[in-house]
Amino acid sequence: MNTAHLNTAGTGRMPAAVRAVLADATARDDLYGPYDLEERLGAVLHTEVYARLGGLLGVPAAHTALFTGAAAAFEFCLSGLALTPGDRIWTTPYEGVAQLTALHALRDRVHCALEVVPLRADGELDLEWMAAHLDEDVALVSVTHVAATVGTVGPVEAVGRLLAGHRARYAVDASHSVGRLPVDAAAIGCDLLTADGWRFLRGPDAIGFAYVAPALRSLLSGRAHPRPAPAAVAALHEALAHHAAAALLPWRDLEADLRAVLERTPGIELLTAGAGGSGILAFRHAELPSALIRRALARRGVVVWKSVAQETPLHLPARGVTTALRASVHYDNTPEDVTRFDEALQDVLRELREDLRKEDLRTRELRAREQDSPVRQLAAASGPVAATRTPARRGHLTLLQGAAS
Template sequence: MNAQTTHRAPTAHLNTAGTGRMPATVHAVLADCTARDDRFGPYVLEESLGPVLDTGIHERLGALLGVPARHTALFTGAADGFDSFASRLPLGPGDRIWTTPHEGVARLATLVALRDRTRCTLEVVPLRPDGDLDLDWMREHLDERVALVSVVHVSSACGTVNPVEAIGRLLAPHRALYAVDASHSVGQLPVDVARIGCALLTADGWRFLRGPDGIGFGYVDPALGESLARPPAAAAVAALHEALVRHEADTTRPYESLLPRLRAAVGRLPGIRMLAPGREQAGIVGFRHEEVPAALIRRGLARRGVIVRKAVAQETPLHPASAAGATAVGASVHHDNTPADIDRFVLALREVLREERPAAATRQPAAPARRALAAVESA
């Protein structure tokens, strides 16, 4: 049988930033709770999970984020949690919203809808030539008309770490509500809400925490009121609780050891262009090949037992890496990865490029995807 038809279980999962690989104990909790929900119904399941749903999950989330347990909240995802609060803010025509080029499309859609509803101004904080957010621009343009500042902690496009604590100190004396998307930082970087100084922090449970799909969480300043987002299923809450238990036992930081190894290995391959703006990256490597499309690279790696993701421009439409609608390959590392995974990935990538380059040379270039940048009115 050839590589197209032979089934091989993944041996190198390098897509934690997209969907983390759940540990066996988390799988077991999710399967058991789902089976009990199916057999006895949600009310019986919720009653049996009372201590976890009422206090346990919030205590662990509070410890994770450095906040009181009562100030944590659960959503079906980070984007839903953010939308629950941002979409009902009482802004007006004189107000300003700040976002950044790292903003994900779901959160950006909420901001555009808020702008359209309130007729406020939506502005994009520029990047410096080195790829970092321009804090000097923020200092120069900050005033009491800035009502909401939305910042991504770690960029999903290329792993850039934004200075969320420095931004919090800058905004502290001012009116602006500060909201942080920690979806790609919680679980791999320390996240301390008190040090960040934000009023709202949201994250997904299925990425670097390796919990189940369909659950997000966050910190909510009591002044913001109650979330209107749809709560996650009880089985997902129980599984996330188990994932947090596992996370607390992990002490390694693979972005400090494996990420440089991964970045160096990929960067040495001919025809590869790294997506590496900013002076600090964590957990995620983004790259393109000058001839072979990202989709073919992803599929070729999957046939060889290496799991990565294809990133499309629409996911982060304001980011320079999304220029002209180009796709990219994203690889990410976590606690369960080893140096052997990196070696397997590089070997497989070499094979894919060797296999696909002759065919790629005869293909017509794809038409650029329509960008969402036109939806944002920069000041």
């Protein structure tokens, strides 16, 4: 069954050419081993993929590096930073749990302070707060370009301008923006930018990359870091070429269409804040569990993502959100995908509400039967029964204050 894949922010569908490269490289690795594959792919693995990454991020190819994922790149680079107990680290409520774990590890290692930049009422980062509290004790600022769970776009270039001239190192998580939004690391002014290859770039799993500014290049020298498999590198190389070609073609951005469906659906609360543009919309239903909705949509061939509070521990729990749903669109989606989502969502909500109504009726019937039972009737006729309690036998020694020894 063909699906309406509205989860590119989670796992993008690999184009046929990317799948073919991944399958061929994996088969060759299996038959002849990694050395043969590395010799066959030498130029791709050692120069060409970095040239494409540099072009994607607007930086020199030599300033890019490959990792097994954005979180691995972030953790590795942070582990090499030399901070002191008097330093301060800034993060945001949109920080993902993997990056937040690395920040906590850095804080615990050097015994410095970890502070959270507040959000404005509209969900945007409070730049005025940052300007008022920025000093030379701030050694690291970590910002998410696009919030993974709700799709809010962060003002990463404005933050870069604010930090210019200060000692703070600036890290940007672009996992949910690269491939969907233009990402220019030089224009952002960051020292570190990390991203995954399997989301909007539609590459393979277990591969990510980073831009590491010259001031931080020493973090990579002489230290072994987790590297992706050669087959994954070859597939990412192909995905980057496919993305560059697709970006030049006209395509219809369906985010507004998707938003319209959610806004006109009774019971749906849209959780995404800000002006939009990320292709990601988060929502939940006032009564129905997100897990039931996701599974019911999947049975109808519509793929969305279920977010849980632990993914952004500083954000969703603070909003009283335990679980939510996330739909994302990219250039491989069609208007028919949104129409299918709309029809499936209305069917699912109607079906689940009917199930809840039937469950409520069954519950009330059971309660009525209990009230009509002979035991209940006899108890009602006999009047209230005095509660009795048999003293529990002590099986242990209790020491009371002031008791004789």
